[in-house]
Amino acid sequence: MSSTPSSITDKKQAILDSALSLFVEKGFNATSTASIAKAAGVATGTLFHHFPTKNDIMNQLFLSIKQEFANNMVSNIELCGDIEKDANNLWQKAIDWAIAQPLKQLFFLQYSMSADIDAAVRKQAMTSILGFVVDLIEQGKQHGVIADFPSELLLENCHGQYLAAIRFFTDNPQLGSDEQHRSASFKLFWHAMKAQ
Structure with missing residues (x-):
């Protein structure tokens, strides 16, 4: 059979x-x-x-969760062309996903920067699966809204800022729906990204 x-x-x-x-x-x-x-x-x-191998499991798990995360971010969202507003909308959806998926976001916190995930797999996740973020960064640079630094460095900065924010909301779950903290998390992120 x-x-x-x-x-x-x-x-x-x-x-x-x-x-x-x-x-x-x-x-x-x-x-x-x-x-x-x-x-x-x-x-x-x-x-x-x-x-x-066990590494194959890790790599597939990382890619599948990253794809689910990306799909969630772009589903039911209207991008208006205002780079900062669009970035804020995507950021808030990303935080919502992390709060709704505690086990998966704990996995990201533990393994996103880990050597247990192949560098090529991490690059695929960042540049292909999250290609819409790369596009937004490029648009922001072209319009002088986002700092004119190397795009790969900006993307890694986005990732690091996001991990810091979800670590905060993981450690302080009661603040996950607090508008002041949610807004502050985006402002900190945006301050690091925007053109001076």
Whole structure:
């Protein structure tokens, strides 16, 4: 009896979901592939069929969560062409996602800068999946609204500012819906990005 495409997808997703929980709870190095397979309810051989190494699981998990994050940011949003307003709208949606997805945003906090994720995978996530952010930065530079620094450096700065903000809201969940703190988080970010 052969597996149906949906059961293959379900097993693969179960592996990723289990890995997410275990990587956040125990750390990458302390999590074995056997423990991931057990938590996912699949045989170890099934895990290796989908992911030859633990690093492959980490890289796929990082890309899939980053894609979900990006999809959420651009869904149901109207960009008006005002760079600062558009950046603020995207920023607030990103903060909303982090608050709504605590396990996934903890994963980002732990692993976004980690050597456990291949540099090529991190670059793919930043420049392809988050290409709309790159486009916004380029538009801002062309209009003299965003500082004329190298785009890759500006993108890394965006990422660092976002991680700092979600760390703050993770540590202070009661402030996640406080308009003053939400607004301040964007102003701090924008101050670092805007042309002087």
